Amino acid sequence: MRKEVIAIAANDIRLLLRDKGGAFVTFIFPLVYCIFFGLIFATPSMSSRTINVVMVDEDQSQQSTAFIELLKQSGAVTCNIASREEAIDQVRRAKKVAYVVITKGFGQALQQVQFNKRPKIVIGIDPARQAESEMVKGLIAKYAFELLFSPLNQKLSGGITGNQRSAKNHFAPIEIETAQLRQKRTGPSNSYDISFPQGIIWGVLGCCASFGISLVNERTTGTLSRLLVAPITRTHILAGKALACFTSTLVLGVVLFVVGRIAFSVIPQSPIHLAISLLAISIAFVGIMMFISILGKTERAVSGMGWAVLLGMAMLGGGMVPRFLMPHWMQSLSAISPVSWAIKAMEGAVWRGFSTSEMLLPWCVLVGVGLFFFAIGVRGFSWPDKG
Amino acid sequence: MTQLKPLISHTSCGASTLINPARILNPTMLQVENLCKRFGTIQAVAGLSFNAHQGEILGLLGPNGAGKSTCINMVAGLLRADSGEINVAKLGSPINPEVRQKIGIAPQALALYESLTGEENLRYFGRLAGLSGKLLRDRVSWTLDFVLLKDRKNDRVKTYSGGMKRRINLAAALVHDPPLLLLDEPTVGVDPQSRNALFDNVLALKDQGRTVIYTTHYMEEAEKLCDRVGIIDHGSFLAFDTVDKLIKSHGGKSMVTVVRHDSQEQFESDDPIAECIRLQKEGEILSLRVDRPDLERVFLNLTGKAMRD
Numbered sequence: 001m002r003k004e005v006i007a008i009a010a011n012d013i014r015l016l017l018r019d020k021g022g023a024f025v026t027f028i029f030p031l032v033y034c035i036f037f038g039l040i041f042a043t044p045s046m047s048s049r050t051i052n053v054v055m056v057d058e059d060q061s062q063q064s065t066a067f068i069e070l071l072k073q074s075g076a077v078t079c080n081i082a083s084r085e086e087a088i089d090q091v092r093r094a095k096k097v098a099y100v101v102i103t104k105g106f107g108q109a110l111q112q113v114q115f116n117k118r119p120k121i122v123i124g125i126d127p128a129r130q131a132e133s134e135m136v137k138g139l140i141a142k143y144a145f146e147l148l149f150s151p152l153n154q155k156l157s158g159g160i161t162g163n164q165r166s167a168k169n170h171f172a173p174i175e176i177e178t179a180q181l182r183q184k185r186t187g188p189s190n191s192y193d194i195s196f197p198q199g200i201i202w203g204v205l206g207c208c209a210s211f212g213i214s215l216v217n218e219r220t221t222g223t224l225s226r227l228l229v230a231p232i233t234r235t236h237i238l239a240g241k242a243l244a245c246f247t248s249t250l251v252l253g254v255v256l257f258v259v260g261r262i263a264f265s266v267i268p269q270s271p272i273h274l275a276i277s278l279l280a281i282s283i284a285f286v287g288i289m290m291f292i293s294i295l296g297k298t299e300r301a302v303s304g305m306g307w308a309v310l311l312g313m314a315m316l317g318g319g320m321v322p323r324f325l326m327p328h329w330m331q332s333l334s335a336i337s338p339v340s341w342a343i344k345a346m347e348g349a350v351w352r353g354f355s356t357s358e359m360l361l362p363w364c365v366l367v368g369v370g371l372f373f374f375a376i377g378v379r380g381f382s383w384p385d386k387g
Numbered sequence: 388m389t390q391l392k393p394l395i396s397h398t399s400c401g402a403s404t405l406i407n408p409a410r411i412l413n414p415t416m417l418q419v420e421n422l423c424k425r426f427g428t429i430q431a432v433a434g435l436s437f438n439a440h441q442g443e444i445l446g447l448l449g450p451n452g453a454g455k456s457t458c459i460n461m462v463a464g465l466l467r468a469d470s471g472e473i474n475v476a477k478l479g480s481p482i483n484p485e486v487r488q489k490i491g492i493a494p495q496a497l498a499l500y501e502s503l504t505g506e507e508n509l510r511y512f513g514r515l516a517g518l519s520g521k522l523l524r525d526r527v528s529w530t531l532d533f534v535l536l537k538d539r540k541n542d543r544v545k546t547y548s549g550g551m552k553r554r555i556n557l558a559a560a561l562v563h564d565p566p567l568l569l570l571d572e573p574t575v576g577v578d579p580q581s582r583n584a585l586f587d588n589v590l591a592l593k594d595q596g597r598t599v600i601y602t603t604h605y606m607e608e609a610e611k612l613c614d615r616v617g618i619i620d621h622g623s624f625l626a627f628d629t630v631d632k633l634i635k636s637h638g639g640k641s642m643v644t645v646v647r648h649d650s651q652e653q654f655e656s657d658d659p660i661a662e663c664i665r666l667q668k669e670g671e672i673l674s675l676r677v678d679r680p681d682l683e684r685v686f687l688n689l690t691g692k693a694m695r696d
Contacts, residue, residue: 007514011500018502222498226559229463230515231488384465 008240025206034199038192054087061107124179192264197346211245212292253278273349280366287370290377413441416598422471433622446613454622491560501545516563550581606683638680
């Protein structure tokens with residue numbers, strides 16, 4: 001790489017560090033975000049929203065079918081049916097909040113509750129959604145009770161006794177087992193595994209905005225003209241700018257993960273996947289930085305428009321509010337935000353345990369986004385001689 | 388760079404003046420041939436042609452919007468000409484980055500990183516020009532010394548006074564030791580002390596054999612510094628010559644004002660010295676004033692007195 005390109009990049013990073021506001025947004029704010037939301041996620045909270053689960057019917061009895069229907073009709077959950085392997089995979093990929101396995105013998109045990117038989121249900125919760133764990137368990141218990149005293153079960157079991165009916169409030173008719181996903185290391189070891197990727201996104205957005213604005217600043221202060229008179233090409237200038245943003249983004253990601261590793265036990269499942277994810281994220285946001293720099297003629301215009309675009313991406317992509325708190329239609333829509341792919345790439349490497357083939361999609365999307373926006377940015381960049 | 392000593396000559400009117408030996412001895416540093424540039428419907432530069440020699444200070448004067456900065460920007464490689472040719476140091480067009488190595492520019496708008504120190508700015512611009520290691524350190528040190536900012540090299544540019552910023556702006560143009568300097572109104576907004584320091588700098592650069600293209604609105608600067616002056620308006624030269632020849636051909640006559648006990652008389656004259664001798668013979672004079680034509684009068688005669696915005 002030409003030393004002039006490195007000189008431009010080094011100068012841009014120095015300028016960023018000299019700008020206390022920009023340095024705070026880029027380096028300090030993300031760490032504050034990581035710690036703050038890590039603490040919040042560590043505390044379970046209740047939600048009244050519909051929960052998206054996947055059902056596994058291993059019993060295939062009348063009662064298990066009726067149980068699934070009861071859950072569907074309740075309006076408290078939306079569910080589909082899959083095999084156990086598919087269900088676990090869907091939860092691991094964060095497509096579903098939880099999987100619910102109706103184990104073999106469920107229907108038979110339900111008929112023999114008065115003989116101390118307890119039907120068994122296994123629940124696996126997305127580790128990022130532990131806040132909803134108790135809610136899912138409560139719903140399962142509630143509708144199991146309804147099934148127990150339903151006309152169908154009354155008919156099949158020959159009727160539940162009055163004593164048992166009166167003991168309804170103290171009697172647990174089913175056994176709910178929670179699958180230990182963490183032991184298989186397919187979930188986050190702690191809440192910081194979730195908050196650090198989101199925090200890093202804020203740093204990346206800060207870098208993106210700062211360097212986008214600095215490009216416009218070069219034009220308005222005249223230093224870009226001086227760079228153009230220097231014995232280097234325009235390609236060198238843009239390459240230097242891109243390298244500065246790329247390096248800062250990468251260093252930010254690495255530093256925050258090192259802090260997370262040392263102070264908050266954030267241990268990536270695949271450091272190699274994480275390294276590639278950070279590279280892909282850096283490429284994506286270098287492109288977006290270039291795009292932001294053409295959103296206005298002045299620093300103020302670019303700052304306003306740039307942050308509007310970036311905050312929109314963050315809101316939609318789960319950078320502000322975790323995606324699972326969004327309505328389902330918005331969760332689907334969030335795929336258009338590079339932020340959601342960036343978070344997916346980091347979570348896939350840190351705790352979701354994505355295979356390399358599963359990681360390919362977010363990596364390719366991020367690199368594609370970067371190249372696309374970089375091309376638009378370069379094409380639309382207003383050089384001093386273009387007015 | 389070759390050191391050239393100026394020669395002293397005498398003009399036809401008897402005044403001594405500096406003749407730039409570079410024009411006699413030295414090669415052409417900049418050749419501009421029939422340069423044209425149009426912005427939409429506005430013809431900013433319309434067929435400018437001139438040469439500048441090594442060790443020469445060439446002034447470009449003109450009202451606002453005359454085409455000076457467009458011309459400078461094309462010479463610097465910032466703008467592409469619609470037609471015409473620019474040849475720098477016989478290496479070719481400044482569109483070529485290697486040719487731009489020979490050019491240093493101090494734009495009118497201070498093009499500096501205010502949050503960096505003076506030294507950091509110079510090191511950065513030096514690196515961009517391909518300097519490194521000891522050569523870079525030596526050039527930065529020499530340049531800071533040259534513009535008298537060595538003591539303030541570690542202070543951020545935003546803490547500098549207007550004059551200091553102008554000097555570091557000049558230093559940034561000089562750091563890579565270019566033989567051709569483009570100084571676009573380098574003394575705008577500075578106090579007389581800083582202005583004089585900048586004059587000394589520019590004259591020292593000329594003595595070092597550098598070619599300086601100097602645009603200014605201040606006529607006394609052009610008279611003091613420039614070997615030749617081109618007066619531009621509407622994108623083309625109205626006149627181009629040494630200051631003395633411009634005054635002689637476009638300045639008009641000297642204005643003689645004589646005050647006696649009982650009268651005051653004012654008239655134009657081609658030979659004010661002869662007029663003074665004649666007036667003295669005619670009787671007692673209380674005061675006598677001779678206003679010789681100057682560059683400002685040349686400028687106004689050529690470009691008119693109408694306001695330009």
